[in-house]
Amino acid sequence: MPDIPVSAVPALAAQDFKSDIKPIWCPGCGDYAVLTALTKACAELGRPRESIALISGIGCSSRLPAYTSVYGFHGVHGRALALATGVKLARPDLTVIAAGGDGDGLSIGGNHFLHACRRNVDMTYILMDNQVYGMTKGQASPTTAPDWCESKLTPAGTGIAPVAPLPLALAAGVGFFARGFAGNPNELARLITAGIAHPGFAVIHVLSPCVTFRAEQRAWKQVVHAAADAPATDPATAMARAASDDGFTTGILYTAGTPPFMPERQGTMRAADFEPDFVVKRQGAG
């Protein structure tokens, strides 16, 4: 594995983590606040830009990497967590952050979400949830309520229950779960910072309104509320709280001490050292 030293740089401000590329997001989109919170968290952590890799899939929120000044990879739909896992396992020295939306992470990428939770590689996943597919102009997502009838694909509603990211992640063995709101970027920055600092896989579930296709989500600011309790530290408590959660509780909801996954590596052999295993070693006549 390459071991490239990370150079020391002067302290950077949040603004230094933004690129000069103008986001494609609609005015009022919650994702602007996520960009702000993320860059704030990077500045707070004091890590150089080149030591951070921001990995995404496809969707409005997955456009995030281009708007930052860190290393990034804008991959294919649903595979951000797999791609990020490869980055982190190959380069444990990097700070790896994956980002994407509810469709990317819980529908097409749902299997990777489960396995990222149980694999517990030390990286942070920012899951921007607006309960709709925005980039394809407003279809139901896996977190959309069953009676939402605004999509031409499902004019009578989906008729199927939405998936709740918190109990899903808990069931899959996640070690850190926080929920933030785009309307409170300062709290969100703190949650992202805590997620990055957590040794293991950390999910930051962000309620990030889509003001274009789900204008009613503007009202989320009236219903979000900070968690009354300290973070649960055992899965049973976390699951019990999740059962009565209204989905708008913000803060760190669960944190556990599960050790992160990182296979042992030794440099005791070179490729050529394996060749003698195949050499015919003649012992007797012939």
Next chain:
Amino acid sequence: MTTECIEERAGAAILPAVGRCPAPPAAPGDAGTVSLAIIGSGGAGAMRAGEILLDVAAQAGFFGLMTRTMGAQIRGGEAAALLRIATAPVSSLDDHFDLLIALDWANFSRFAAELPLAATSLVLADPDEGAVPAAIGESGSRVAGLAMKALARAVPGGRVNMVALGAAAALIGLPAALVAEGLARQFGRKGETVLQASAGAVARGVEAAAALPPCRRFAAPPACAETRWNISGNQATGLGALKGGVRFVAAYPITPATEVLEWMAPALAKTEGMLVQAEDELAAINMVIGASFAGAPALTATSGPGLALMTEALGLAVASETPLVVVDVMRGGPSTGIPTKSEQSDLDIAVHGLHGDAPHLVLAPNSIGDCLTTTQWAVALAETLQTPAIVLSDQALGQSRAVIAPPPPPPSLPGRLIATAAAGYQRYTVTASGVSPMAIPGTIQGTSGAPYVADGLEHNARGAPSAQAGDHHAQLDKRARKLDGFDYGASWADREGEGEIALLTWGSATGPAREAARRARDAGLAVRLISLRLLLPARPAQFAAALAGVRRVLVVEQSHGRQFHKFLRANYDLPAEVAVLSRPGPLPIRPADILARLTTWE
């Protein structure tokens, strides 16, 4: 590239042992080559007996090949070890088996078609295992009884496969002392009891062979002190990947590719690398892309169904210019198909399966040893050209084992062009070669520190998303140019022999084609063999030079849909007279099939 250059490569790389290690003068009655099959129910030990025989033959100085045919059942299905032992390098199974030993006849009908016999063949059957199947009688082979079960029972812990091993070794002329050594290597670690049981059963087989009718045999082992390897195609692929510098593998288990992964997992852990078992092939290929982006040469191994799942991400690797290698150990398809048996029917998807205009590399090893050379070359090409490479191996190569001369190294290449610190760094800057310096996360470019974002969206030179025609055309041109304009040297194909007739083939079909060409030459018919190792990008000028003077072409491939023939038609000019010998799996193409086609042409 000149024709001479191609010849030199072919001579040096592909037939390295010929001439350097001459077979001894054939004693009267010496066979030069003997083929035998040991068959039985899965779990009966046919494969183990075959592996020991091959090991003993290698000790004795022979070359050899062992392929395996089996059902999908873990136990209780059918299993056959198919061996060919010879004084010269073996590229293919022979036309028929000289000796067939049936541990039992259970499920024989399932693979009877894969066991061609001749009137000269000797079939050994255990009288306790019931009647000899009618198909055996129809072949006209000589049948003799060998009471393997009873002989094994007479030895505490004795097994029928060891009796068969003893009889086979004695019948074909392998020295008993070497068989004893082979047993010690195989069973020594299991303790004296197991070793004694095996040795006892083998001895009963050897004794019994004295009373059996003779079969084709070697007079004496060849005297040869040359270095030889005993390796399977899947192991060779793994070693080639490691030698190419691969340090990260993510994969999902699939037959018949899993042995590549099983060999690589512990080897990577000792060479500062790792193998990760992913949740599916979608995850595997994306993990590989991530690791490569982060700076680690990366690979995955799969078979057809897995390759199908990976094709979207391969498009991402093309667009983002991320180097990686996908090894596809092909099996019968479509869908789940015939997972345990070979076919060359993933050529279409490997060549055409990506969406958009997605130039990439497709390579194919054409022998068990070449699995090492071609995989190592594929890693180096992928790294040098910053693009995905698909390596098309197959079950016939991957799960077969051969005694061979050590495989030659591939051409040396510069590897990944890493960006050096420079102001104004642009990841996808348009260059004359099409290759642009790649910055590795953790490094800064210039004083401003300018990491980049790799993107599957079309992008401009700096990597910013762009839907503009100018950017799209410039990046499409760049990605095509870096592959088309590269000098692949003589390794793009193996060319052997001269003549107006050419056998045009690829991959595992090369083995029987090579033997057919040799037999044709021995019979006075000049035949040229051209085996394509580099399938994409196409090499029209080199292909035309290799085919200069050829009047007739016989295309040899193992697919139902003539995929290779269509591939050739799409990419190359062929002479007026073209015939196609295209047969789907699971039956291997045999040299005699090809020879018959050559000699009966008009």
